[in-house]
Amino acid sequence: MGEKLGANVELDKVPLKYAGLRYDEIWISEAQERMVLRPDKHVAELLKMSADEDVEATVIGHSAHRTGN
Secondary structure (H helix, E strand, O other): OHHHHEEEEOHHOOOOOOOOOOOOHHHHHHHHHHOOOOOOOOOOHHHHHHHOOOOOOOOEEOOOOOOOO
């Protein structure tokens, strides 16, 4: 989706398992065990649900094309 709409990603907000990773290592590292969601709405509810399940979740950016947000 980002390839068509664009995205702003703040890699400095990404929680790291290992200190000292370069930006490209953060972006593509399988060792970081990344899963990405792109909710249009209800971000606070998603973060609370993640916390309730003891799953780390962090907002690290947004799509460049926002619809009503």
